[in-house]
Amino acid sequence: DLLQRTEHYLSAKPLQGxxxxxxxxxxxxxxxxxxYLANRSSGKMGYAIAEMAAKAGAKVTLVSGPVSLDVPFGxxxxxxESAEAMLKQVQDALDNDSVFVSCAAVADYKPKTMATEKMKKSGSEGLTIELSQNPDILRWAAxxxxAFCVGFAAETQNVSDYAKSKMERKGITMICANDVSRDDIGFSCDHNELLVFIREHDTTKEQRIGPASKIKVAEQLIELIHQVRPS
Amino acid sequence: DLLQRTEHYLSAKPLQGxxxxxxxxxxxxxxxxxxYLANRSSGKMGYAIAEMAAKAGAKVTLVSGPVSLDVPFGxxxxxxESAEAMLKQVQDALDNDSVFVSCAAVADYKPKTMATEKMKKSGSEGLTIELSQNPDILRWAAxxxxAFCVGFAAETQNVSDYAKSKMERKGITMICANDVSRDDIGFSCDHNELLVFIREHDTTKEQRIGPASKIKVAEQLIELIHQVRPS
Structure with missing residues (x-):
């Protein structure tokens, strides 16, 4: 079955080098x-991909926002913390022949100004926060x-339409969509289900991975990336 | 010494009942x-107080925002998640003869409206978020x-002035200030140092606890609350 095939596949260290x-x-x-302003993400999917890519023989650089997970072996x-800092580390790490898997939930927006001291609440009025756009790490890489760039799209509705339009906008050929409105997969869960879109010339192929544990989903996604990536 | 005295004190279960x-x-x-919008807090100080109060014999109700800590034994x-939900649980839990230790970093503000679907980024413009004030849980309790109410003030400057004015504003007689601009104590650290202000009639007493592990600080704070609280 696919599970055994995948385990066999990883143990052969296909990503060596x-x-x-x-x-x-x-x-x-x-x-x-x-x-602070943040996006929901436990980091589990990205950490699983990093762990499994390392097991498959790759040299892996993980650039992680604040999560409470142990760094995988190897x-x-x-x-x-911030999208700007994440961009900087990605820029340092990426080579032209790297594979880049952009699994982080990067905040699209950041406060225009950061107050150096804690703001004080005054009276009973509201408050307005002005936001400006963060750098787009995935588009920069593409x-x-x-580098061969793989995106993620966490959506709550029209999942496949949004994912496909995100693929166009970022200039990438592979994107993994997941529906984060569901309780059984996605945020904080140990399970996930991905709908992967792959553009080849004028057509877009679609492949479902899972539902399965994030580790199993990571294994199968890695195998798929390895197949799809032009060598 | 104080440490041994405190350990002896807790093992006598002074908070029984x-x-x-x-x-x-x-x-x-x-x-x-x-x-989402959030405040920085690891939850470690509040969890330590809950743990030590239970060890000292109290029935303890912990109302916790999202943190990655194990619930202490007993x-x-x-x-x-939200301040509104925290208020509701506190309202359910508090009796008139309870002790209330408000250690959470409650967000002062929340978005005026919550979008039910993920907002889409459009163009390259900025964004403005309108915020309104959250309910004030500590002031409600006071x-x-x-209940005997103890507040916390996490400040980055003029720590003791802000803490004392917060005590007045909330209508409480005991507040614990910590300076979160320091790297060695406060956020995410296992250590803390508190400056505790206690109002008695027209005077305000001041007592320093720590620097010490959050567990030790919790023990000493519990003993202090037990001394100060009118019986």
């Missing part, structure tokens, strides 16, 4: 020293390097 | 299903119940 760069977890954008991990 | 309600961790205010824990 390759460099995989994986981002995982949320980014955290400081409003002041106490308050993986080189850089911890960051446009400025020759 | 008392009900302590402790809040801990951050609150998380959803902007949409993926994005503690009844309710997990919540004004609407006869």
């Amino acid at each position: 390759q460099h995989w760069v994986v981002t995982a977890g949320p980014t955290v954008e400081a409003i002041d020293p106490v308050r 993986v080189n991990c850089f911890k960051v 446009q400025e390097t020759n | 008392q009900h302590w309600v402790v809040t801990a961790g951050p609150t998380v205010e959803a902007i949409d299903p993926v994005r 503690v009844n824990c309710f997990k919540v 004004q609407e119940t006869n």
